[in-house]
Amino acid sequence: MALRSREKQTLFLLIVGLLSWVVPGAGHLILKEKERAVIIFLTILLTFCVGIYVGSIGVINLYGATPWYVVGAQVMNSPMVLVLGRMTADNAYPVYGWPNEIGQIYTSTAGLLNLLCIVNAVYLAYLQGIKPARG
């Protein structure tokens, strides 16, 4: 019985983490942290949008010469970045120089901030899960 509830808890943590990745702030929303969810969603979306506005969607260059750590950070925004990456494959939207730098910095920072939020949402879910056992 305890094993079953532990499995359920692990599944719940996975769902929270996955939801946080798919839509920034969604993990916090299902944990009934509405204010946090709205703040996270708006801030990450805005930061990402500023990045692709300044550098164009060409800054999402998954198959080009972009370093792997930048691509990894960008993908942490949402799986939607992979769709954008398909659109910009074969250097369809070339961008160079300062706009490229700023665009990459903004989009990858937004992704890293979302990673922080994913970890935080999973941790909050874990704390909510152990609360009844302790209380």
Added chain:
Amino acid sequence: MESIFVIASFTVPENIGANPQSMFWLLPLVAAIAIIYKATKLPTIKAANFIKETSILFGSIIVFIVIAALTLHAVAWLITG
């Protein structure tokens, strides 16, 4: 029709030069970092407290960056000047 122009603006990069004013691009980024950090760290989110805490963190980061920039500038000036 208007929305198509808005979406199209995301397909062409902006014309940004590498000048001293371009350093101001760090301000929105620092604001985003301060907001997200405080959104994950504060035990409860109350508007007034959240804005105060975020502003303090935003100011702290900017002050630290300015001090770091001045220090590096001084070191560069000492070595090369």
